[in-house]
Every structure is written in C-alpha cells, then in structure tokens.
Amino acid sequence: MENKEELLSNLYTVRQGLIFIYEKQISLTELENAKRKTILIQEELVNSFGDGTKPVSENLLKWSFYAVLMGALGNIAKFLFLGLWGEGNVRELFWYLVASAVLVFLIQKKMRQHQGSWIGLGIFISLFIVLTTPLNTIYIAIKSFMSIDILAAIVFSIISVVVVAVSLILGNLFYPRWVSFINQLIDEENRKRIEDNEMRVEEYNRQIKRNEEIAREKEQCELELNQATQVLSVFGQGWYPKDYYFMDAVDFFIASLENFKADNIKELVNLYDDTQYKATQLAYQEEMLRLQQDQFINSQKMVELLRYNNYMQAMQIGQLEAIRINTAEAASYLKNLRVQEVHNHYYN
Template sequence: MGSQGDLLSGVATAHDLMHRVVGLQNRINQLSTQFAAKTEKKTKRHPVLYAVAGFLIAFALITSTPLKAITYPITIPFFSMGGMELQVMVWNIVNLVLSAIIGAVLYGVISKSADKGRARKNAAIDQANAQVEASNQALAQSIEQTRQEIVAVQQRWAAEVAPWYPMDYDSIDAVDFFLAAVRNHRASTVQEMANLYETERHQRRMEQGQQQILNQQRIGNMLQLGNLFMQGQILSQAQQINANTASASSNLDWIANAMGKR
C-alpha cells in the first residue's frame, strides 16, 4: 500500500468482501435449515382386522333381537327331534354360518373402502411430497447460487486483498477496527493498524480483567458486611444471655439472704 488513500481503499475492499462472505455463508446456513422431509405413503393393509371386523358386525346383526326371527324358523323342525337343546344348538350353528358368509361380504366391502381411503391419503401425500420436492429443489438452487457468489468473493479476495492483508487478522472484529483506524487517520500503514489493533485488544483484556476484579471485590465486600452483621447479632445474643444470667444470679442471692435472715 503506497499511500493513505490506497490503504483506505484496500481496507474498505477487505471490509466489504469479508462482510459479504459472512453474509453469504449465513444465508446458506439459514437455507439449509429449511429443507423438508417427504412423507411416506400408506401401503400397509390389515386383512385379518378387516375379516374380524366383518365377522363381528355380521354376528352382531344376526343375533340381534329383530333379526333372530329370520333364522329361528329354520330351527323349528329340530325341536321335535331333540327338544329345545338341539334347537338352540342348531340355531347357534346357523347364526355362525350366516355370520361367516355375511362377514366375508363385509370383508370385501371394508377392504375396498380401506383401499379407497388409503388411495386418497396417498394422493394427498404425493401432492404434498411434490410440493416438498419443488421447495427443496428451489432451496438447493439458491444454495448453489450463493456458493457461486462466495467463490466470486474468494476470487476477488485472492486478487485484491490477499497479497497485502495480514491473514492472522481475518476476522470481522479486526477488519472493522482496521477500517475505522485508517479512516480516522490513526494508522497509515498495514503494520501500524495491526499494532494498534493489538494494543487496543490488550487494553480491552486488561479492562475486562480489572472489571472482573472489581466485581469480585464488590461481592467480597457484601459478604464481609454480611459477616459483620452476623457477628453483631451473635454478640448481641451473647450480651443478652449474660444479662439474663446476671439477673438470675442476683435473684438467687436475694432469696438466699432472705432465707438466712429467717
């Protein structure tokens, strides 16, 4: 850097590029958190559950009071053959057979209904997944575009800043300080601004250490005052105990004297 103006221009460029690359990286980090996961389709079927449900529904219908009359006439001839016990047994068998038949029919109905419901859910899932895929692709495209912008910034840095900029100070705090120092004529060379930054940073560390010591001293003072207060309470209690003891001793002496006179 040949002159104050060249140094100011160079530091300003370094400042802009460094802030630019940090902003771009933050954008990538934010975009990366916006990716969404796709929802899995509903593919599992439950044939056993459908069959059991169909049978139970059919059996409940057949054995209900209004529908008993349908199967009861079939069992009347068995009453004369074996009495009420045989008739009831045949009636139960007939109900079970009819329940199985109707249950098979209901199984088909329930299965088809479940398949249709699952198909509707899968269609909605496919639509949602398509939106997720489109959104993820847009995010990936934005991230790739941002990466290309970072590459462009890196190329400018390598060409315009890296040859003269002290790389041990490649931080936002340092470049902000350099720009303020050169702009306010506190430094006119790279060495001066680096040395000034180290001096300022050392001073900040010293001030922080002193502030920490002051905070600890304040806490110590508070604890000391607390200890003094506790000691005062203990001393007051001891004095009260001594006073009570002296009073009790005086009373005992008076009683003893009175008894002696008698």
C-alpha cells in the same frame, strides 16, 4: 500502504467484498435449511404411502364374531335362568352386552386393518369378559356330570348346547352379511387412501423439483461467493493478513484506524489480538460448525456467527489463484458489488 487514508479506503473495499461474501453465506444457510426441509417432507411422504399394518387372519376374526354371539346369548340365558327364581341381574347383563358391542366394534376395526396396538389388546380383554358366562356354564355342566348331579348336569348341558348351537346358526347367517358391510367400508377407505396417496405422490414430486431448484440456486450462490473470494484475495495480496478476512476483524480495523488507535495494518492486527477478539473468533467458528450439524440451522444465530467466519480459509489455494485479474480490476469489481449496507455497531 502509502498512508492512513489509502489504507482506510482499501479497508472499506475489503469490507465491501466481505459484506457480499457474508450475505451469500447467509443465503446458503437459508437454502440449506430449505433443502433439509424438502428432504424431511419427502421422507415423511414416503412413510405415509403405506399404512404399516399386517394382514389379519380371517379365521381368527370369524371365530371372534362367533364368540360375540356366544357371549351375548350365554349372558342372556343366564339372566333368564336366574330370572325364574327372581335373581336376574339387569345391570350385569347390561355391562356384558356392552362388552359384546365393544368387541364387535374392535373386530371391525381389526378387519379394516386400522393401526394401534390397543385394538388387539382390547379384543383380548373383551373376549375374556364376554366368554366368562358361557364357558362357566359349560364348566358347571361338566362338573355336574363328574359329581353325578344328574339334574344340574342336564340343565346346564341343555343351556350350553342351545347357546353354542344358536351362536353357530346366527353366526353362519349374519357373518357373511357383516363381512360384506365391512368390505364396503374397506373399499371406501381404500378409495380415500388411493386419493391421498396420489396427492402425496404429487407433493413428493413437487418437493423433488423444489430440491432441484434449491440445488441450482446453491450452485449459483456458491459460484458468486467463490468468485468474490478470489477477487478479494487478489486485492488483499501483499498487504491484508490472510487470517483476518472476516467482518468482525475488518470492522475493528476500520474503527481503530478512524479513532487513531493505530497507523498501519500491523498495529491493527496486534491491537485486535491484544483485545482477545481473535479468541472470540475461534470460539464462534467452532460453534458455527456445531450449528451446521443440526437438523435445521438457526438462521438468526448463524447471522451472528458468520461475522467471525473466514471463508477465505475454506477455499483451496488453487481456487484462489484461478482468477487472473490485476489489483485495480479487483478493486473495481469489489466496489461495484451489490450489497446491503451492514452498519458497524460494534466498534464506533
């Protein structure tokens, strides 16, 4: 460099190129976030295409339906039998019937293949509650026969047979109608599921197209970024230190030169290193690499970190030497780049 004025002018030209690179890197960060978002949406949509449930044994649900009737009739029979001696418990009958209604509700949920482990658990608990009385009645009948209590054995046997027989008769009568009603509900849910899936497929395809658009935008952005980097390499060849092509360093160089803290590029580099900003740059570059591994990159934090990123170091030597222009052409190219002015608030 012939003098400080020429050095300062060239530093501003380098800064122009670095601002352009800085802006393109920010654009790439935003595009990468958009890409990761589309991929995440696609994965969520794929997972939502199926409801994830397994087929339910129809026989199991059929006998559960019979158990509902047996439980309800058994408790009604118990209430009426005890009522003959004035000991019928209305509250107990009410809660047993509520348990029967809950069991019916849970069975239809299971038949419609709704998700939720609580449904299976609820069916098990409800079955246990509603079958307590009829199973206990059968147990008393058997115990009475074994103890040769003929009267009790006959009474409880008759009650047990009536409860089981009526449950089977009513079950055969109403189960097909109940299944038909449930199937109508299932058909309606399937129609909604198909409509939802069609909408999901449409959204999935839209996300694929968006991902393709992002890929094209990234390709163009990287092309412009690499071209600017190549030109900047040509312009700085022989006078600008290759390890200091980042915003924080050039801002420091310009501010130090304007404030008469140094007279040439060597003094500027030494001054920068002496103030330990170089150590800060290395730490920020490590943090930036960690940030890029996150599911979504913190764009605001990345803007700060990119001030310390030397994109030139990420380029291969062959890429930097691929362009064939002279220094004057490189200077003209850099000065005519369209950039947003990034004011130096760090070293003024």
